[in-house]
Amino acid sequence: MIRDLLCMTAPVREGFDIPCHEIGPKTSHPGAALVAGLHGDEINGIFILSRLADFLNGVETGKYPELRLVRRVLIIPAVNVLGVNLRTRTWPFDKSDINRMFPGSTTGETTQRIAYAVLEATKRADYRIDIHTASADFEEIPQVRLHGPSTEERETARLFGLPAVMERSLSPVFTTTMMSSWKIWPGQSFVLRVGQAGLVQLDHCQRVFRALVAFLGRIGVLEGVDIAAEDEEVCCFNKASAFRVYAEKAGTFVSDRQVGRWVGSGQELGYIYDSFSGNVIEKVLSPVAGLLTGIRRHPLLFEGDLILRVNKKG
Ligand SMILES: [Zn+2]
Structure with a gap:
């Protein structure tokens, strides 16, 4: 079933609403709640969750007879609906970041009301993503991000089967994120980071789609999933394992490397060209042997810009 999470009116246009899928048996609270598009230009997540909703609706209508939803799944594919339309990260009317508006309120600014509605719908779920x-x-490589995790969350994070689990402490500064609000409630909370904004990166999206289906199988929400199918190595990285390379010179950065590949120490990963003469002014080398977990895709570099990140296996 698809329902409107929150309907809003606008001064000089038709009203708009945030669609929310509720799929599976009506239980007191959802087994899993999945949210994307808090930032309107992060299309990979929106695409993944809209496809997942379609897939799970197919499960419900018997399209995949071997599969059965035993718990309810709640999916909100695009929280910042207007930002998606205008391709903006923030809420278009007031440029506010919805992921800085939690826990929100029923009477405040539009974005506070959105935050409140999203939190109310998701906070009682056993697993929140x-x-x-x-x-x-x-x-960025498709990864699980843990923020000040519990022991259970650290173990569960592996069940996605994604290549990297990145652990961070819970930010004492950004206490108004959805994650901070989720943390107060029983259950487990995860952030997935997938690729770059502004694009649908099909390889990444398909991988994360499969990861979510396997995850729903492993936590017992979706029965009948072949969970042994993909048994890839999952690497857990803490903050100290990350080695970053910053641009020492401005220019045009070009690389044909893909995230998720293991690289050697000193391996050439890209080149900075003089933007006008075309000369190579710097070879960009991997600082350590490890997994290439992030790389710059915008070619125009200023001095000091982050070029890439390699995580060393602990
Ligand atoms: Zn975001």
């Missing part, structure tokens, strides 16, 4: 991307300039 929020999907993001990096910026439009940078590509």
Whole structure:
């Protein structure tokens, strides 16, 4: 079933609403809640969750007779609906970041009301997943991000089967994120970061789609999933394992490397060209042996810009 999470009116146009899928048996609270598009330009997550909703609706209508939903799944593919239309990260009317508006309120600004409605719908779920991307300039490997995790969350994070689990402490500064609000409730919370903003990166999206289906199988929400199918190595990285390379010179950065590949120490990963003469002014080398987990995709570099990140296996 698709329902409107929140209907809003606008001064000089038709009203608009945030669609929300509720799929599976009516239970007191959802087994899993999945959210994307808090940032309107992060299209990978929106695409993944709309496809997942379609797939699970197919399960419900008997399209996949071997599969059965035993718990309810709640999916909100695009929280920042207007931002998606205008291709903006923030809420278009007041440029506010919806992921800085939690826990929200029923009477405040539109974005506070959105935050409140999203939190109310998702907070009682046993497992909560929020999907993001990096910026439009940078590509991240599909990964699970843990923020100040519990022991259970650290173990569960492996069940996605994604190649990297990145652990961070819970930010003492950004306490108004959805993750911070989720943390107060029983259950487990995860952020997935997938690729870069502004694009549908089909390889990444398909991988994360399969990861979510396997995850729903492993946590017992979706029965009949062949969960042994993909048994890839999952690497867990803490903050200290990350080695970053910053541009020492401005220019045009070009690389044909893909995120998710293991690289050697000193391996050439890209080149900075003089933007006018075309000369190579710098070879960009991997600082350590490890997994290439992020790389700049916008070619125009200023001095000091982040070019890439390699994570060393602990
Ligand atoms: Zn985001």
